[in-house]
Amino acid sequence: MRVVAALPANGELLVQSTARLSASAKVELNTIVRRMFRLDEDFAPFYAAIENDPDLSWAAKGAGRMLASPTAFEDVVKTICTTNCAWSGTVRMVTALVEQLGEGAFPEPGVMARAPARFYRDAARAGYRGAYLRTIAAHVAAGSLNLELLRPEFGLPDAEAEKKLMELPGVGPYACAHVMMLLGRYHRLILDSSTRPAYLRLSGKRRASDRSITRAFRGYGAFAGLAFWLMLTRSWVADQS
DNA sequence: CGTCCAGGTCTAC
């Protein structure tokens, strides 16, 4: 079965499946799609805050919905696969997970936990990340770790969600900030070897410490990370009028 | 062929 999503240009999101879906499958698909496209998140406060912002007012008509994975677990794994390697490496690792463990879909935690070390080494070529991924998958599969509870709807404060993420092997400041954004927690700035130079180009500064970058966005409060991300990715958006 | 580094993190000071 294959599911595709399309934007028919009438303001709606169209989701189609090649297979007939049961009632429960429709409910599950609905939940997944709403998460991926952030359909239940309220961006109104953010848009209100930037409507007169010379750098960000362009985003106030609907930008900012970073595409998320169906599960927080998947976003954590994928994010670890972006650390300290080129994008081609991330694609290699995630493709191996999907094609060789997940039968075309992202693998369940239990499947990742049971995969032998040689899969991570020889197929995914994940290097030292392999042990991190398998450890996290094992804890999730065992039920001793539930990353889905980090979603804002469960009420855990940002600081505690961050602490939980930072406790995961392979998750440091960058990965933590990245996953927080994908969870719909927009305070932390994603600072890495891509966004730092991008900020320098944008600001015209010759150099800027992480501390000073963070300070420059503190005015956006709970949406500082989203404001930072949108400014850096403005060129990704076709219509910026 | 050696070095560097790409959407960093961990450990040991």
Place this chain on the structure above:
DNA sequence: GGTAGACCTGGACGC
């Protein structure tokens, strides 16, 4: 709490 060094991998680069 801040900071060197090591760490898998593979592609780019200089020699």
